[in-house]
Amino acid sequence: xxxxxxxxxxxxxxxxxxxxxxxxxxxxxxxxxxxxxxxxxxxxxxxxxxxxxxxxxxxxxxxxxxxxxxxxxxxxxxxxxxxxx
Amino acid sequence: xxxxxxxxxxxxxxxxxxxxxxxxxxxxxxxxxxxxxxxxxxxxxxxxxxxxxxxxxxxxxxxxxxxxxxxxxxxxxxxxxxxxx
Numbered sequence: 001x002x003x004x005x006x007x008x009x010x011x012x013x014x015x016x017x018x019x020x021x022x023x024x025x026x027x028x029x030x031x032x033x034x035x036x037x038x039x040x041x042x043x044x045x046x047x048x049x050x051x052x053x054x055x056x057x058x059x060x061x062x063x064x065x066x067x068x069x070x071x072x073x074x075x076x077x078x079x080x081x082x083x084x085x
Numbered sequence: 086x087x088x089x090x091x092x093x094x095x096x097x098x099x100x101x102x103x104x105x106x107x108x109x110x111x112x113x114x115x116x117x118x119x120x121x122x123x124x125x126x127x128x129x130x131x132x133x134x135x136x137x138x139x140x141x142x143x144x145x146x147x148x149x150x151x152x153x154x155x156x157x158x159x160x161x162x163x164x165x166x167x168x169x170x
Contacts, residue, residue, distance in 0.1 A: 001120055007127055022128070022152065031147045033140060035086060035131040042092055042127040043107070046120040055118060062116045067107065 009040035094125035
């Protein structure tokens with residue numbers, strides 16, 4: 001079945017407490033050299049039909065209404081993933 | 086500053102209640118044709134230095150110890166993102 005990946009990130013102007021917490025924890029665990037971290041979401045959707053234009057438009061609409069909160073998040077990418085053999 | 090994206094997904098054999106909840110909500114909101122949803126995480130890290138081999142190895146180690154829970158999650162990809170002009 002075709003697989004579509006949706007990437008959602010907090011908008012740049014939104015404070016991201018999860019990312020800030022991770023960024024603060026990294027040096028405590030010995031990982032230096034990372035200036036900032038932002039945490040978003042990654043959804044993998046399996047489509048029942050082909051990943052054609054219409055299906056991707058539907059996924060994008062779902063991504064913008066259900067998978068992300070448009071007040072604080074951006075859908076940064078919707079991409080089709082090749083079938084694994 | 087170079088930016089690295091880390092993708093984390095629940096392991097295939099792990100039940101994913103968030104993804105299941107999203108998959109159940111989609112048809113209720115009028116989105117048909119999506120067979121399954123799995124929800125993972127997407128981290129954007131900004132590096133202080135260049136994104137060379139050593140830095141990426143460090144990021145991968147951080148991804149596997151701090152950004153993901155290795156009992157239930159896989160780091161599915163660590164990729165360098167081109168600078169935006």
